[in-house]
Amino acid sequence: MSEKFRLDKGGLINRNKKISFKFNGKKYFGYEGDTLASALIANGVHLVGRSFKYHRPRGFFGAGVDEPYAIVQMTRNNEVDPNVRATEQELFEGLEAKSVNCWPNVDFDIGAINNFLGKFFPAGFYYKTFMWPKSFWYKVYEPIIRKAAGFGAASIKHDKEKYEHKYEYCDLLITGSGPSGLASAYAAAQNGAKVILAEDKSRFGGSLLTSEVTIGNQSGQEWAEKIISELKSMPNVVIKNRSQVFGYYDHNMLVMSERISDHLPKTEKYIPKQRLWYIRAKEVIISSGSIERPLVFGNNDTPGVMLSSAAKEYLKIYGVLVGKKPLVFTNNDSGYETAIEFKKNGIDPIVLDTRKDPNSEIIKEAKDLNINIKPSHVVVAAKGYKKVNSADIGKISDDKKNISNIENIKCDCICVSGFWTPTIHLASQSGNKTKFNEEIDAFIPSKSKQKETTLGSANGIFTLEETLKTSFKKGNELSKQITNKENKVSIPSVVEKKYSNHDKFWCVPLPEGKNYKRFLDFQNDVAVSDIQLALREGYRSIEHVKRYTTLGMATDQGRTSNLNGLQLVSDIENKVVPQVGHTTFRPPYSPVSIGAIVGREIGKHSKPTRKSPMHYWHKKNNAVFVDAGVWLRPRYYKQGNENLFEASKREARNVRQNVGVCDVTTLGKIDIKGPDAAELLNRVYTNAWLKLPVGKARYGVMLREDGIVMDDGTTTRISENHYHMTTTTAQAANVLSHLEYYLQLVWPELNVNVVSSTEQWAGAAIAGPKSRDVLQKLFPDLDVSNEGLPFMGYMEGNLFGVNAKIFRISFSGELAYEINVESDNGNFMWEKIMDIGKDFNIQPYGTEALSTLRIEMGHVAGSELDGRTIPYDNSLEGLISKKKDFIGKRSLSKLAYVAPDRQKVVGVVPLDKKTSIPEGSYIVKDAKAKLPNPKLGHVSASCWSVEYDNPFSLAIIKDGKNMIGQKLFALSPLKNKTIPVEIVSSHYVDPKGERVRS
Amino acid sequence: MLHIKCPHCGLRSQNEFSYGGDATVKRPELNKEVSDKDWDNFVYLRKSPVGKHLELWQHISGCRQWIKVERDTLTHEIFKTLKANEEV
């Protein structure tokens, strides 16, 4: 297909490089430097999508970030990318895109029937209609709405593209490279400030690229190029195009997304797709410019109706005509610039000006070019379904209430200009309470909230001369404060055309008997009638009107709709706009891909992975690993075709019968030193610590102040003022912070130091009746007999030349020891243990066997100490000292905590001795009771008891103390199981604890 | 993201710190009678002021010191930061 709408020359595109691309499966050509939008328009394609609610045909409305319609689904490197604006997507060889929000296709869209049922889709339609019958929501309404709605489909595949994050600090961050951005950046850079200049488009220069002005003796565009090339050569300046500063957060931190390769074809080289910049700036200059405001008239959403500034941009930057019979509809002088551009390129436009007697330099120029100008004229309605083919125009009375002399004239596009709206999103996000400026009928920033300064048209200044003057000055002032240097730059002279006042008129009244839809929000399909209805129904606050009608709530954040909506509300309510107020702008200014937000922290990289020094031994010996917090721990060691169940049973049984060894390096360890160390432990743990002798370990439980168990573990007195504390793997960091809190803030008088030593020690637990035999052979010189090293004893030893700490402590309930050596000797220790243990049938065991062993012994762990239980619940009340005070003790006398039927941990065995009870099951009295079935408690941990060879679980249930022997039921609605069970003691194996002392 | 001046290390980003709540809460002394009401106040009840709030932060990814930060809960303005043993 040929480019019927491309001019023979002109524009900033590279005509030497032709590019082929596909849209909705059809092949087209464009040029390097085109956007998908400009290339499609060059090819005469104006139908690109369907509207959100009514599925009306949608074309192009803008030429950049302001675009509400032309949202496409992109395919690049075999990855799909939804929600891409065709006006921002640059063309590359092989680009493929398709329309969204239409089914089965854009030309024939079933949803368009909504358009003809329009009266059934008024404001608040979703709230009103889909409420009943209730069951219809899931079965009928939701599936249909989901199919019909939305701006594209997210991929369900893993995104193979890479996204990077970057942190940056600067003196001045300048958002936008139009005249105000360039001038302020230049002045600041001259003063030696560290400047970041961000431009969301691919080309720098902003409005200078399309306006007919002279700066010094250069055109606006030449001047912009010169400033940019100077800035680029300065080492203190970072210049980024395709970079959107989308969020202004606290303490002057802004976030910018840089599109690095969205505009490039697939390559073998590594290039990230996007980069997210976190920028902490001392000062921020908001030079984000302004966006043209639409005029509201009948069918103003028809493809071919677009902003006049966009039409000018397509002409001047891309050499593309948006139409060959253009109508320009304006309430100010901007429309004339577009009309003059058409005329210069041999196209005859007609200008409809809402003003009665417009007169200015540029209007005179248009008249001199013989452009047909119709003052006091408006477009009543656009005609044509998939593209404008004519317009009903008419004469508007002086009071703007009545229309006469309506006639139909042929046209193929309508370029509208309703004056300009400053882009104040970033200032508003910063916390700036914006103010309404009567002169321009728009909001502009008022008092700065953070260190932000808004310049140029974003600040409501629409003359270039004034913009440059204030921007050079501000750039100089702000940077001078930071760098203490001043290199004054002379402000160039400016030649620009003087504007006359705009007309305060945006919404063309409906002629009698006509019921055209007049759209305010083009992305969310909100029409004038919707706002009128919302107000009739009693909505007053603009925030409520917004939510009820969805005005300004689409991904374009109402860039082209908010002010017209406000004008309408204020007209109806007979208020002035500032009283109505505007809604809050929130980041992101423009959609940001989830990938960019996540960056490289995906999958396994979302958190660090910690490995014990014995990790590679485990790996070599067929360990299957499990995530335990950030640690990787062996879950079981696979032999042959074993599964998890078989392997863990074998490993646990071998501990009970012979001896096993488990890597316990991950346990948290805290080194505690100082004369008041014993006193600290005495306050932190619930039991007594002052009399623990040197060379002894003790089990301790610590509480939070609210009486809930925080953690448990053993602490050993290494020497008079030196203790070695262990914590659970999961709570290690919290316990350290907890101790630091009390030492630094509550009891600073205690002379104690605490430091994490988790990474300094590798640990191995040797457990089982034959563990002493193994230990003796590891340390032949030591007396490790029951007398020499009793239960809870501690000694130091020499493990074949390596210093070792030996603790006689047990988690498995068997005779057991834990050996700690310096981390780098961990593997040496482990191999010695395995080697020497061979004679005693030693086997390594993983976390699954470890769990089995502790569960059948009734030792509570993380699944019982779950942040909701007190010592009593865990049968740890014996560890509570009556004689001394400790953290959380006062809470234990709370009524609920001493209730006679307080919950308690119990053992649970299925009556059939076969059916495993899923963890999380409810315990109930009557399996068939009416719902909600009163719940006695829940199953916290389950295992296959290797001692009895049947399933066994722990549960925490109400009045657990008196439930032993009761026949109850375990219900698992998730697994759809009802299991008759008997409640037994939680100490299923060796209830007297004889083995650990043997 | 806030920018917090650790009195020991200097200006650092918020993600190096963890929040620790109201810094004006005093733990009742050990081994002293405490009424139910006073204990509940200490454990559970916190003011939620709009405006100035003296609060604790721990510089967990830095010096590990608990510090006091006087912050405006509405605007996030930080007026001053103090060492654990310093008073406003």
Ligand SMILES: [Zn+2]
């Ligand atoms: Zn610090």
